[in-house]
Amino acid sequence: MDLIERLSIIHRERFGIPPLHVVRAPGRINLLGEHVDYNDGFVLPAAIDRAAYIAFSPTTAPHSTLEAVDFDQQASISAETLPTKTQIDASPLPEWGLYPAGVMWALLEAKIPVMPMNAVFASNVPRGAGLSSSASVEMAFMLAWQTLGGWELPPMQRALLGQKAENRYVGVNCGIMDQFASACGVENKLLLLDCRSLEWKTLPLPDTVSIVVADTGVRRKLTSGEYNNRRAACEEATRLLQRDLPHVKSLRDVNAEEFDRLAKKLPEEIGKRARHVVEEIGRVKQAEASLEAGDVGNFGRLMNECHVSLRDLYEVSCPELDAMVEIAQSLEGCYGARLTGAGFGGCTVNLVSNEKIEAFVQKLAKGYESKTGLRPEIYITRAANGAELVE
Numbered sequence: 251m252d253l254i255e256r257l258s259i260i261h262r263e264r265f266g267i268p269p270l271h272v273v274r275a276p277g278r279i280n281l282l283g284e285h286v287d288y289n290d291g292f293v294l295p296a297a298i299d300r301a302a303y304i305a306f307s308p309t310t311a312p313h314s315t316l317e318a319v320d321f322d323q324q325a326s327i328s329a330e331t332l333p334t335k336t337q338i339d340a341s342p343l344p345e346w347g348l349y350p351a352g353v354m355w356a357l358l359e360a361k362i363p364v365m366p367m368n369a370v371f372a373s374n375v376p377r378g379a380g381l382s383s384s385a386s387v388e389m390a391f392m393l394a395w396q397t398l399g400g401w402e403l404p405p406m407q408r409a410l411l412g413q414k415a416e417n418r419y420v421g422v423n424c425g426i427m428d429q430f431a432s433a434c435g436v437e438n439k440l441l442l443l444d445c446r447s448l449e450w451k452t453l454p455l456p457d458t459v460s461i462v463v464a465d466t467g468v469r470r471k472l473t474s475g476e477y478n479n480r481r482a483a484c485e486e487a488t489r490l491l492q493r494d495l496p497h498v499k500s501l502r503d504v505n506a507e508e509f510d511r512l513a514k515k516l517p518e519e520i521g522k523r524a525r526h527v528v529e530e531i532g533r534v535k536q537a538e539a540s541l542e543a544g545d546v547g548n549f550g551r552l553m554n555e556c557h558v559s560l561r562d563l564y565e566v567s568c569p570e571l572d573a574m575v576e577i578a579q580s581l582e583g584c585y586g587a588r589l590t591g592a593g594f595g596g597c598t599v600n601l602v603s604n605e606k607i608e609a610f611v612q613k614l615a616k617g618y619e620s621k622t623g624l625r626p627e628i629y630i631t632r633a634a635n636g637a638e639l640v641e
């Protein structure tokens with residue numbers, strides 16, 4: 251039975267009627283432009299064919315009742331319970347409940363009406379794996395409330411409200427990339443976003459290659475602390491560089507030559523973090539030209555360079571991610587491999603020639619298991635549409 255059918259059955263069991271609608275919002279991979287969205291840089295993600303799904307219907311109750319099938323838990327929330335992060339019976343919100351509650355909070359802050367609903371949701375985006383499972387839940391709830399509310403916001407506006415929910419309600423200081431990709435994804439296309447102007451366009455991925463996601467199975471707990479700390483290092487670098495370059499508003503405004511000239515003035519660790527950002531933004535610009543010219547070879551090389559930079563300069567990799575990347579890069583047909591998302595565990599993304607793909611998947615799984623003793627989950631994914639009404 252597929253997920254939508256299962257959700258519809260559970261909706262009927264819990265609420266006595268079939269759902270009025272079903273929405274889906276995808277997770278994402280990022281091909282290039284890692285840890286640059288919060289530096290006003292350029293990113294190159296794609297929404298993927300794994301998503302959060304919600305089956306829902308309006309209710310006359312004054313609150314929304316949400317059932318998380320993956321956790322086998324329910325939570326009821328309303329405008330009144332939001333400030334205390336509790337449910338209507340005053341018990342604390344479970345962690346998963348922070349995402350829909352955050353979305354409700356961001357909508358109400360923007361003076362957008364939120365109609366109470368009964369909802370059942372589940373996701374096949376692995377959690378904590380760097381594939382933006384939380385952004386996909388946020389974008390799915392945003393679309394569900396839009397569908398019931400009779401208002402319509404452009405996808406980018408929904409993404410921005412989702413980011414606000416995550417920054418200000420959930421408490422993770424993320425950039426715009428994940429919510430953007432989940433809201434704006436386009437089937438079979440990569441998305442190139444300018445995180446300063448929020449202008450974006452699609453880029454083609456040649457149809458001779460596929461995207462392979464390889465999950466190390468490793469999940470790091472400290473992620474949000476480390477993430478916020480990387481962000482703070484970039485802000486500090488900007489502040490220090492402004493002494494010589496007063497026009498600089500973020501690392502986006504520093505070019506490679508200027509950076510090389512001034513890097514010695516920065517404390518070593520801050521300098522390494524900033525060098526990653528400056529060079530990574532440069533790589534995304536080169537990648538745009540490579541993709542437009544159909545040069546997968548060069549694009550893959552840029553992905554490989556990105557991994558080295560995340561490992562040695564930004565220091566957000568881990569031994570398992572490095573092992574997965576090294577093995578992938580040694581296999582025939584692999585153009586590029588690197589960690590994807592925030593890092594510290596989770597998944598790698600690989601660009602692989604269609605002709606070699608089966609052997610690639612098998613050899614990568616075997617090689618990783620014999621090196622680490624862990625059995626990885628490896629799958630071919632494709633670029634999918636952003637959040638949409640399914641039924």
Ligand code: GLA
Nearest residue numbers: 284285424425426427591592
């Ligand atoms: C997480 C954040 C994004 C982005 C990436 C790193 O996924 O949510 O905003 O910063 O890390 O590129």
